[in-house]
Amino acid sequence: MRIRRTRDQVRPRSDSDPVLPYPNGWFCVGTAAEWRPKTVLTKPFMGQEIVVYRTERGTLRAVRPHCPHLGAHLGFGGTVDGELLVCPFHRFAFGPDGACARTPYGLPPRAGLQLVPVTQAAGLVWAWHSHDGTPPSWQLPEKLTRLSTRHIHIRSLEVDGHSLDVAENAIDFRHFPHVHRIDAEALSEPKEDGPFYHMDIRLRRPMPPFGTIVQDFSVSLIGVAGPFVEIDLPLAHARVTGCVFSTPIAPRRNRIHFVSAATFTRPGRPSRGVSRIAAGVLESAVSRVLGRYHYRDAAHDFPIWSHREFLPHPRINGADSPxxxxxxxxxxxxxSVGEDREAK
Ligand code: FES
Ligand SMILES: [Fe+2]
Structure with a gap:
């Protein structure tokens, strides 16, 4: 897996706009490769912090940062001992259920850590956010969890914008010609499927000197985290995947993960004439190139997102995207309005 970190491209600006509350759902907090066994990291998430750690056996867990004993921050000096997370202050240790399991002196207090649901998919670590603390009401789709991470390419950066920008951007095909220089049309009415939203789009991308490449693909929104796009290229025995996932971390500030992957092997057997090793090298190279294109395309959106006002009642016309x-x-x-505001 190749992971490329990028310095922030757009500076923070005032968070004085009236904006959306933090959304509920699954959102990425980092790449799976950041957490080797016994790693403890603090991540910004929905205006707060969470501490994400991997146990010695490899299980990923996330908790609210402060120790119930005397309030130390577990992300600053907290360590993993087996399956326990150990506080740096008095070394009280907390088990997978958040309960205090051990202390160096006296009985463990009954208070425990507040768990944050966390999972791993597409080379990324995902945490669940619910404004009222309710457990996950849906799971990440199988096509995301089964995505091979062998030759995946991930790029991550922070960008200003509203929490809905990335998801809305994917279905707003009317901006594609003007911002991305790609003609686009909808091939179907959008389909809702609970926390997922699907839409088929046709792109006409000028690729001089080869002419114009026509691509039909389905966009699937994973909640409002962002789009998952899969394109099958039967002639090349290939499938390419591109995702842009956005996680609100602070008022009008999102961390974005770009995921690109190419697969040249049908399940269980290499493509005709291409050895498994060669296919792997090709997958890796194509994923990297795709990632570069993908990022370059999306970067044209950054200035728009950074300075855009979120209009609850936009003045759209009949030919607009849905x-x-x-x-x-x-x-x-x-x-509901008034709860868990993203900005004041
Ligand atoms: S504050 Fe965590 S063990 Fe005391
Ligand atoms: Fe865009």
């Missing part, structure tokens, strides 16, 4: 139905679908991820 912003209205999308916004109605997206309401399920946001608490």
């Amino acid at each position: 912003i209205g139905p999308f916004r109605i679908w997206a309401r399920q991820f946001y608490p």
Whole structure:
């Protein structure tokens, strides 16, 4: 797996706009490769911090950062001992259920750590956010969890913007010609499927000197984290995957993960004439090139997102992309106005 870190491209700006609350759902907090066994890291998440750690046996866990004993931050000096997370202050140790399992003196207090649901998919670590603390009401889709991470390419950076920008961007095909220089049309009406939203789009991408390449693909939104796109290329025995996942970390500030992957091997057997090793080298190279294109395309959106105002009642016209139905679908991820505000 290749992971490339990028310095922030767009500086933070005032968070004085009226904006959305933090959304509910699964959101990426980092790449799986960041957590080797016994690693403890603090991550910004929905205006707060969470401490994510991997136990010696490799299980990933996340907790709210402060120790219930005397309030130390577990992300600053906390360590993993077997399956326990040990506080740096008085070395009280907490088990997988968050309960205090051991202390160097006296009985463990009954208070425990507050767990944050966490999982791993597509080379990324995902944490669950719910404004009222309810457990996950849905799971990540299988096509995401079964994505091979062998030759995946991930790029990550922070960008200003609203929590809905990335998801809405994927279905707003009317901006593609003007921002990305790609002609686009919808091939179908959007389909809602609970926390997922699907839409088929046709792109016409000028590729001089080869002419124009036509690509049909399905966009699937994973909640409001962002789009998962898979394109099958039967002639090349290939499937390419591109994802852009956005995680609100602070008011009007998101961490974005770009995921690109190419697979030249049908399940269980290499493509005709291409050895498994050669296919792997090719997958890796194509994933990297795809990642570069993918990032370059999306980077054109950054200045728009950084300076955009979120309009709850946009003045769309009849030929616009399906912003209205999308916004109605997206309401399920946001608490009622007044709760858990993203900015004041
Ligand atoms: S504050 Fe964590 S063990 Fe005392
Ligand atoms: Fe865009």
